Amino acid sequence: MRPKPVIAIDGPSGAGKSTVARELARALGFQFVDTGALYRTVALLADEDGVDWSHGPRLAKLVEGHEFAFDSKGILYLDGNPVGDAVRTPRMSLGASEVAQHSEVREALLVIQRVIGKDGGVVLEGRDIGTVVFPDAEIKFFLDASVLERARRRFEELLAKGRDITLDQIAREQEERDRSDRERTLSPLRKADDAIDVPCDDMTAMQVVEHMLELVKSQFSFD
Numbered sequence: 001m002r003p004k005p006v007i008a009i010d011g012p013s014g015a016g017k018s019t020v021a022r023e024l025a026r027a028l029g030f031q032f033v034d035t036g037a038l039y040r041t042v043a044l045l046a047d048e049d050g051v052d053w054s055h056g057p058r059l060a061k062l063v064e065g066h067e068f069a070f071d072s073k074g075i076l077y078l079d080g081n082p083v084g085d086a087v088r089t090p091r092m093s094l095g096a097s098e099v100a101q102h103s104e105v106r107e108a109l110l111v112i113q114r115v116i117g118k119d120g121g122v123v124l125e126g127r128d129i130g131t132v133v134f135p136d137a138e139i140k141f142f143l144d145a146s147v148l149e150r151a152r153r154r155f156e157e158l159l160a161k162g163r164d165i166t167l168d169q170i171a172r173e174q175e176e177r178d179r180s181d182r183e184r185t186l187s188p189l190r191k192a193d194d195a196i197d198v199p200c201d202d203m204t205a206m207q208v209v210e211h212m213l214e215l216v217k218s219q220f221s222f223d
């Protein structure tokens, strides 16, 4: 067993995984890893290099030609530069979901994720952390919330950023991404058999973090 656990957090988009994972990592002094940011960055790189999102082998070559690194706060750097909000657009949400369908891309990103997490002391959030990336994670959570609640949260987030978008548009896009994440052949979004269900509809992000923190502390003791 690792001296400090690997904490896997999976769930559909908009369930609040990033906020919760970041806060949980901060409370424990662990590294936070937003794995969706890796897929988003592949979609962005492809756009910049004129590579089609449907071309798995060329996308994987792109991944291999660049350096991906997370700093201690969980900010993703590409070749030494912070990736930032450029990957947080609706186009990159769509692109990430498309590039994530290719085995070559998933394999290339799997290596990066395993290197970061292998010694523990890390909170990784995504879709396949507990099932594929770290099936041996010491503790696994599956965060979920209703479609409406998830759309409402994303809507408020984007509104705060000044984006011109409607709740209905977000709900439709989210349903489409949910469908593609759950129905894809490779590493589909699925709750691991040994994951703890965390229904998030009626709890604030901080209440969810407190709940998870209690569970982690009741199972592990580390400095």
Ligand code: DC
Pocket (backbone or CB within 6 Å): 013, 035, 036, 037, 039, 040, 093, 096, 097, 100, 125, 126, 127, 128, 129, 177, 181
């Ligand atoms: O968490 P997110 O919305 O930033 O993720 C963007 C897309 O990346 C999501 O639609 C599916 C894909 N993804 C994945 O396939 N596996 C992961 N571990 C994380 C994200």
